[in-house]
Structure formats: C-alpha cells, structure tokens
Amino acid sequence: MSGASDTAWRVGTVVEVHPETPSARRIIIDVDGWPGNIAGQHLDVRLTAPDGYSATRSYSIASAGPGSRVDLAVDKLPDGEVSPFLVDDLMVGDMLEIHGPLGGWFVWEPDAGPDAAADAGGDGRVAASARPVQLIGGGSGVVPLVAMIRSHVAADDSTPFRLLYSVRTPDDVFFPDVLADDGGVPALRVDLIYTRRAPDGWPVTPARITRDVVESSVFPASDNPRVYLCGSTTFVETVAEWLVDLGHDPRSIRTERFGGTS
Amino acid sequence: MSFITRGFSGRSRDRDPRIPPGQTEVGDFPVLSAGPTPHIDTAEWEFSIVPESGEARTWSWEQLMAEKIEEVTTDIHCVTHWTKLGTSWRGVSLDTLFADVETSQDYVMAHSYGGYTTNVPLDELLNGQAWIAFEFDGEPLDPEHGGPARLIVPHLYFWKSAKWVRSLVMMADDEPGFWEQSGYHIHGDPWKEERYW
Numbered sequence: 001m002s003g004a005s006d007t008a009w010r011v012g013t014v015v016e017v018h019p020e021t022p023s024a025r026r027i028i029i030d031v032d033g034w035p036g037n038i039a040g041q042h043l044d045v046r047l048t049a050p051d052g053y054s055a056t057r058s059y060s061i062a063s064a065g066p067g068s069r070v071d072l073a074v075d076k077l078p079d080g081e082v083s084p085f086l087v088d089d090l091m092v093g094d095m096l097e098i099h100g101p102l103g104g105w106f107v108w109e110p111d112a113g114p115d116a117a118a119d120a121g122g123d124g125r126v127a128a129s130a131r132p133v134q135l136i137g138g139g140s141g142v143v144p145l146v147a148m149i150r151s152h153v154a155a156d157d158s159t160p161f162r163l164l165y166s167v168r169t170p171d172d173v174f175f176p177d178v179l180a181d182d183g184g185v186p187a188l189r190v191d192l193i194y195t196r197r198a199p200d201g202w203p204v205t206p207a208r209i210t211r212d213v214v215e216s217s218v219f220p221a222s223d224n225p226r227v228y229l230c231g232s233t234t235f236v237e238t239v240a241e242w243l244v245d246l247g248h249d250p251r252s253i254r255t256e257r258f259g260g261t262s
Numbered sequence: 263m264s265f266i267t268r269g270f271s272g273r274s275r276d277r278d279p280r281i282p283p284g285q286t287e288v289g290d291f292p293v294l295s296a297g298p299t300p301h302i303d304t305a306e307w308e309f310s311i312v313p314e315s316g317e318a319r320t321w322s323w324e325q326l327m328a329e330k331i332e333e334v335t336t337d338i339h340c341v342t343h344w345t346k347l348g349t350s351w352r353g354v355s356l357d358t359l360f361a362d363v364e365t366s367q368d369y370v371m372a373h374s375y376g377g378y379t380t381n382v383p384l385d386e387l388l389n390g391q392a393w394i395a396f397e398f399d400g401e402p403l404d405p406e407h408g409g410p411a412r413l414i415v416p417h418l419y420f421w422k423s424a425k426w427v428r429s430l431v432m433m434a435d436d437e438p439g440f441w442e443q444s445g446y447h448i449h450g451d452p453w454k455e456e457r458y459w
Contacts, residue, residue, distance in 0.1 A: 011265070044343075046284075047267040055272055056284045056343050081273045081286070089269045097265055102458055104444035105296055233293045237406055240298035250298045250376065257293055 009046070010034065012098045014090060015069070021172045024075040024140060025087040030068050031098050039064035039151035040107035040144045040228070040256075043100030047082060057082045060144040060230075060256070061101065062175065064151040070098075073174050075140040106228065106256040108133065108148045110155035131226055132160035132219045136239055138209075138231025139167060139174075141258060145228060146175045149188065161188045164217045166209045166235065169197040191217040209235075211242045221247035230256040278347065280337050282452040285345040291398075291407065292344055296440065299405045300376040300426050307410055309394060310429040313365040318429075321359075323410070326394065329354045334393055336416040338423070339452040351414060353395030356387045356430075367432040371439060372413050372424040380424050380439035381448070382415055384432070391417060394427065419450040419457070 012031035020026040037043075041061055048054040063071035076087040090096075133152075135145040142165055152161050167173050179190050193213060194206045219225035227243060229236055236255050244250055281287055304323040312318045321329075334351045370387060372380050386392070396403055396411040403409030408425025415422045421441045442448050447456040 047270040047272070048265050049270050049272045050266050053272045053277075054284075055270075055286060057286075058342055085270055091269075094268050095265075096267065102445060105441070233406070237293075237299060244298050250300070253297050255295060255297050257295075 008033075009097050009099050012070070012096050014092050014094045014096065017090060017092060020073045020174055021075075023087075023172075024073055024174065026062075027072045027074060027086060027090065029070050029072065029096060029098065031070055032068070034068040034070065034098075035101070036066035037061055037064060037070070037101035038104075038107045038109055039147035041101040041103045041147075042144070043070065043098055043102060045082070045086070046097040046099065047085060048097070055082050056099075058102070060147070060258075062143045062146045062150075064147040065154060073140065073143050073146075106144060106230070106254050108151065108226075108228065110151055110157040110159070130159070132162070132223055134219045134225040134227045135161065135163040135165075136214075136218065136227065136229045136231075137163065137165045138235035138239075139172070141231030141235065141256070142174050144230055144256060146178050148228065149178055152188070158187055160219070162217070162219060163188070163190045164193065164209075164214070165190065166193040166195060166231070168195050170194065170199045193217075209239065211245070214239060214242045215246055218243070221249070224249075225252065227253040228256075229253060231258070233257045280347055281345050282339055282455070284455055284457075285339055285343055285452065288344040288346055291346060291349075292340065292342070293406050294340060294342055294421065295406075295425065296378065297376065300374075301405050302375050302410055302426060304410050307428075309411065309427065311359060311363050312429055312431045313363055314367055314432050314434075315364070319359075319363055326354060326396075326411070330358050332393065334395070334414070334416075336414070338414075338416050338420050341419040341421055341446060341450070341457050345452075350399055351393065351395040352397035353393035353411070353414065355390065356392045356394070357390065359394065360388060365432045367434050369433040369436045371431045371433055371437065372422075372427055373429045373431060374424050375426040375428050378424060378426070378440050380422050381433070381437055381442060382418070382422055383436065383449075386418065387415065387430075391415060417451075419447075419452050421446060422450050 010031050010033050012029035015030045016028035042058050044056050044058050046056045059072050061070050074086045077083045137145045193209050195208050196206050198206045236257050307323045310318040310320040337347045339345045370382050370384050392415040394411050395414045413424040413427045449456050
C-alpha cells in the first residue's frame with residue numbers, strides 16, 4: 001500500500017484528451033513523481049482559481065501499473081463545477097494538481113500471493129488466485145474495472161475474468177477499445193446490457209438490468225468468485241442485494257459508488 | 263497557494279465557514295460503503311459496549327429506545343469531499359450509554375454488522391460528541407445509510423460514524439480499523455484534512 005510519502009500533492013501535465021462518450025472525456029496525465037498505482041485505486045484532482053479558491057474531486061484511475069501516466073475518464077455532470085471544466089476546458093499541456101494513488105480496498109492485483117490472507121481480513125488487498133473475478137459496472141462505474149482488466153491483460157494472468165456492464169446506449173460505452181472483443185484477451189468475457197438503446201440487430205430489447213440477467217451473466221456463487229461492483233448508489237445497492245440473494249458471500253463483494261459531488 | 267489551474271474560475275466565492283477545506287456542499291446524501299448493505303431486523307438487533315473486563319453492557323432495540331433520546335442537528339463531512347450541512351438526527355448519546363461502563367482504556371473499536379470496524383479515541387466519543395442514531399430527517403434510518411442504527415461522530419470524517427453498529431470494544435492502544443488499514447487516516451479530523459496516511 002502507498003505510505004504517506006507516496007501520496008503527496010504532485011503536478012501532472014495533460015498529455016492527451018479525447019471524447020470518450022457524448023458526455024465524457026478521456027484524459028491522460030503525466031504526473032511528476034507518480035509512484036505507479038494498483039488497479040482500482042483513485043486519485044484527487046484539485047483545481048485552483050487565480051484568487052486561491054479551490055475545488056477537489058476524486059476520480060477512479062482507468063490505468064494500472066508502474067509508470068508516471070494515469071488514464072482518467074471523466075463524465076460531465078451538467079450542474080457540476082469540476083467535471084465540466086475537465087471535460088470542456090482542459091487542454092493538452094495544462095497542469096493539474098494530483099493527489100494519490102488512494103484506496104486500498106477496491107483494488108485487484110494479479111498473482112500477488114495466496115488468497116487466504118485476503119480472505120482472513122488481512123490488510124484489505126486482494127491477491128489473484130484460482131478464484132474467478134466478476135466485475136460489474138454501471139455507466140462510468142466501469143472505470144476502475146477497466147484498470148483491473150488492463151492489469152489482468154498486462155500480466156497475462158490466467159484468472160477467469162468476466163465483466164457485466166450496464167450502459168444506456170452503444171455510444172455510452174467507456175473504453176470500447178479495451179472491451180471491444182475478447183480476441184487476444186486471456187480468460188475474459190464481457191456481457192453488455194443496454195438500458196435505453198441497443199445496437200441494430202441486438203437480440204435483447206433495451207431494459208434495465210434484472211436479477212435474471214445478473215444470475216445468468218455472472219459467475220455462480222458455487223464458483224466462489226470475487227465480485228467488484230461499481231456504479232451509482234442505486235445500481236450498486238440493487239445488484240449487491242441480488243448477489244447476496246443468489247448466494248454470494250457478502251464478504252466476497254466489494255463495492256464502490258460514485259455520485260454526490262460533481 | 264502558488265498553483266493556479268489555467269482557465270478555472272470555480273463557481274462560488276461566498277464560502278460557508280461551516281465547510282472544511284477541500285469539501286463541497288451537497289444537498290443529497292451520498293453513500294460510501296465497502297460491500298453489500300446488511301439488513302438487520304430490530305427484533306434481532308442488539309448493541310454492546312465491551313470494556314476490558316469483558317463484562318459487556320448490552321441493549322436490545324427496546325432497551326435502547328427506553329434510554330434518553332436526543333435530537334441532534336449537525337454538519338457531516340465525508341472524506342470523499344462532500345459536506346452536508348444541518349443534518350438532523352435522533353439518537354442516544356454515548357454519554358448516556360457509557361454512564362455505567364467502567365474502563366481505564368482510552369481507545370474504542372466500533373464493530374458493525376457485516377464486519378466493518380473503525381477506531382475512535384474514547385474522549386472523542388464523550389461529552390456530547392457522539393450518538394447511536396436511528397432516525398435521520400424525521401424518518402427511520404435507511405439501511406444504506408446505516409440503519410437500523412449507526413454511530414455518529416460528526417466532528418470526524420464520516421467513515422468514523424460506523425454504519426450498522428453492533429458494538430464498541432475498548433482497546434488499550436489506538437489500533438486501525440477497516441478503512442484506516444486501507445489508506446485512511448488514523449484520526450480523521452476534517453478541519454485538518456486528515457484524509458489519508
């Protein structure tokens with residue numbers, strides 16, 4: 001885990017921006033002195049106006065591993081103060097204050113040792129193992145899960161991975177390049193649920209996620225998967241309840257929510 | 263502060279002095295938790311304080327309701343940068359619950375249904391600083407917000423206000439709880455921005 005010395009405020013330079021979805025933007029930042037991060041961690045971004053007024057928000061990191069570049073995908077909240085600036089105004093070459101990496105619970109690392117330590121409560125970190133990993137994301141909640149998939153791919157890790165991803169429309173899919181198809185990705189399966197509009201020829205009518213969909217798309221409780229669940233509070237509460245109902249051990253379900261501040 | 267973000271002007275200059283540094287006021291009530299929400303029936307609920315003697319003082323739901331109930335209006339501050347001003351709660355003060363507890367230890371580990379833990383010094387739970395709360399905004403506390411009853415310690419970041427609280431166990435030393443082991447500050451004073459290690 002990152003100690004205090006690793007989590008000072010640092011200055012990052014924006015090296016790349018491009019549209020991620022109609023409302024979100026991908027932002028790649030090169031952070032001076034960044035110690036690298038574990039998949040699933042987040043960071044704080046602090047914006048400061050000329051008169052010293054500042055605003056700070058937390059964002060999940062979509063990248064993982066060593067290196068000084070971090071990959072964010074920021075969804076613009078219409079009434080927000082920080083996200084509209086990041087999505088509409090931020091330019092390549094701009095500098096941002098960054099604090100992190102943060103968080104030691106909603107994280108996954110490939111092949112970091114025996115499973116038992118994490119199960120026992122340990123220090124909260126999760127080691128990969130024969131236990132399959134089930135990722136479940138709603139909307140921009142997929143961001144930390146993308147970091148886990150990238151980490152899984154980069155390590156050529158053999159843990160069975162599945163992602164169940166709920167989005168409004170095909171245009172709202174974050175990181176389609178990472179999720180596009182399963183070709184070349186070891187032991188990954190992606191299931192998409194479209195809630196408002198599906199691609200042409202999609203076999204299922206767009207609808208909100210249901211208990212039946214969860215039951216048929218996720219590793220069954222008998223496989224004893226680790227579950228990482230991220231999305232809005234309503235999404236997380238609803239799906240977590242179904243999972244427990246379907247026999248998943250609550251201790252094997254890790255949740256993260258977004259919303260609230262913008 | 264020397265760093266300025268190009269092009270950022272921000273929204274509001276009339277900053278409310280009740281909002282600690284790095285926080286933003288919200289109108290709704292966001293949720294932060296590590297796993298599924300436990301659902302605990304008040305018929306099975308109980309709450310204990312466990313001093314070093316091991317002789318627990320335990321309350322059933324009815325017994326808790328029979329204690330002196332206080333109305334609390336307070337600001338709450340989450341480490342994820344939101345602050346909610348003027349929230350109203352009903353609950354029982356820890357001064358009341360600790361009245362007959364004998365302990366010479368200085369630290370407390372709060373344990374929750376579902377396994378969550380968080381550490382708080384005893385002197386930050388007494389003297390009108392903490393409650394076992396079971397109502398928010400005039401309604402029974404929702405499970406997702408920690409119902410049927412949660413600890414509230416409003417002067418510390420809100421992760422210290424353990425949801426679904428089931429016991430307070432005295433400790434000789436200030437040992438880290440769940441989030442404190444996962445990167446959050448051992449103490450958590452929002453006015454000092456004690457967010458992370």
